[in-house]
Amino acid sequence: MGMTINFGREICGDLPSSETREWLVTNGIGGYASGTIAGLLTRRYHGLLVAALNPPLGRTLLVTKIDEIVEYHEQTYPLYTNRWRGGAINGYGHYHIEKFYLERTIPTWKFACADAILEKRIWMQPEANITYVRYNLTRASGPITLRLKALVNHRDYHSDTHAGNWKMQVEAVENGVCVTAFPQATPFYLLTDRATVQPTHQWCYNFDLSRERDRGLMDHEDHLHIATFTATLHPGESIIFVASTEANPSLNGEAALEVRRSYERKLLGFWQDSCPVNIREVPEGLQQLVFAADQFVVNRGTPENPIGKTIIAGYPWFGDWGRDTMISLPGITITTGRLQITRAILYTYSKYVKEGMLPNRFPDVGETPDYNTVDATLWYFEAIRQYYDLTEDIDIVENLFPVLADIIQYHCRGTRYNIHLDPADGLLYAGEQGSQLTWMDAKIGDWVVTPRIGKPVEINALWYNALRIMGKFARQIGRPYQEYDALADRALARFERFWNPELGYCYDIIDGIYGDDASLRPNQIFAVSLPHSALSHEQQKAIVETCGRFLLTSSGLRSLAPNHLHYRGYYEGNPVQRDSAYHQGTVWAWLLGPFVIAHLRVFQNPNLARSFLEPMVNHLTTGGLGTISEIFDGNAPMHPRGCIAQAWSVGEILRAWLATER
DSSP states (O other), rough: OOOEEEEEEHHOHHHHHHOOOOOEEOOSSSEEEEETTTTOOOOOOOOOEEEEEEEEEEEEHHHHHEEEEEEEEEEEEEEEOOTTTTTEOOOOGGEEEEEEEEEHHHHHHHETTTTTEEEEEEOTTTSSSSEEEEEEEEESSSSSSEEEEEEEEEEEEEEEOOOTTTTOOOEETTTEEESSSSTSSOOOEESSSSSSEEEEEEEEEEOOOHHHHHHTTTOEEEEEEEEEEEEOOOTTTTEEEEEEESOOOOOHHHHHHHHHHHHHHHHHHHHHHSSOOOOSOHHHHHHHHHHHHHHHHHEOOOOOOOOOOEBOOOETTOOBBBBHHHHHIIIIITTOOOOOHHHHHHHEEEEHHBEEEEEEEEOOOSOOOOOOSSSHHHHHHHHHHHHHHHHOOHHHHHHHHHHHHHHHHHHHBBBBHHHHHHTTSSEEBBTTTTOOOOSSOOTTTTESSOOBBBHHHHHHHHHHHHHHHHHHHHHHTTTTOOOHHHHHHHHHGGGGGGGGGGEEEEOOEEEBBBBEEEOOGGGGGHHHHSOOOOHHHHHHHHHHHHHHHHTTTEEEESSTTTTTOOOOOOOOOOOHHHHHHHHTTOGGGHHHHHHHHHHHHHHHHHHHHHTTTTTTHHTTTBBBTTTTOSSESSSSOOOOSOOOOEEHHHHHHHHHHHHHOO
């Protein structure tokens, strides 16, 4: 079951089409493999084994790709495609792809070489830095010789390699080779179940990285052809190639594939058990997103809790972020029926609360999280609320209540970055020069693009919502609730300060360093979509209609109205150009979820609200296949940009769909 993402030669054989469609497989500990349908490298982040050496981070490119060559009836068929600096292409293997399809999360190719069909699959072993590539000769009138040229590296996944005289150590081991890139490096293994191996150690220079050039970054790098594996396959036979940081992975390809398929059947079972409607009535795209959702769930163990969990914000370049985790958690884990994972994540993050704040980001290097966020902590309340409302798990409320109470107290008396309750009106103030605390967090050097210092509308919507949640939780476990009710009542009474009667929607910020900001941004939609709203029904309706007229696109909500002086309709160029457009008109897919829920709340029309989600099904066949991109251009045709797979994009679409069904 799942959406059939299936392309023939019309896509696979057309390089502009096949090099912009990317596949992704993950292992549940932060590692992944990713590439293009064409087999062409276009990003520094593409690789066959990007291992999480310090799960869920420490991601390191170890194995870049395999260049396959088939010899059949005295003819040679290159199945690889490479583009070099300057634009020259060799291999043209995409011309031999008869079919590509996504089998849940397993990318699969069928290469046609005359009357022979060679099938290729890629997957990762759950919770291990092990990538499998299986080749199966499904049709032929004789044997083929298959040569696999393995290209490797050893670098941080954000970096690029210019090899110079770099000499790696290659050691022959049973069934393959062990590669040690430098004396302190983690060794990795390239193994097969039946091939002969010829070590090579030849650097291939200047692979062209077109997507990095589009991003204004280094657009070429080198990879090492470390060895060639050769095998003869007769019709019906297969060979397994394994890239691993473990010395003795299973070389039983059929068994390893069944492990992966069994894992995905369990995912489907969790979802089916929790789905509120007949599974046959669920759109295929939503079924596919259930598998996409799992790709973001990874281990984050601590000494106190070795089985802790977290959520990767996006692939290929984000780690786990507190804000993204709490926003995406209900859709990624609750909607898909994985309540034990939800519980584990909520407990994991409780251990990182300091001075009343959840961490914003866990660095790739080092153990000290960054705490520069005002909203992640408030989204934590809402994530717990959604989990509790579904499970009535009173234990989690009792256990986490002291943490939540401490958070409220810190916000009332003040914590980092001038986050404090204003005694004059009971609203939250946040920010200081040089800080970017909300989700609109782009910063270029010392320039904060959208500082939003003052009282942001969504922060106070979240604050009011959190206080009402605390009042409910306190009653549930027999704790004093009057303080939370009083704080909530005060915030409710003064929330009207956000309403701009002349424009008919909310200020984005009040009491800012430049006064009140009337820029039309999507942040006010949360004052409608959150379960506890401080606005009247007529105000809620006006906000939904205004956002629909000026911010809504097929792919999400624009971050700024097009008629604003600072609106940027295209997210492109070098890092400065892109960051300056990031929240100044760029469309964010995750905002479609709150918009649909707000629309449903105001108009009570599930079919109409659900219709806003339909265009996302088409998006699953472009960009990151079977998943949802981070952002899109604000101007038509609204090309996907940013990460090819974003947790809150997937999670919020799933959550919104479920809301329209319930």
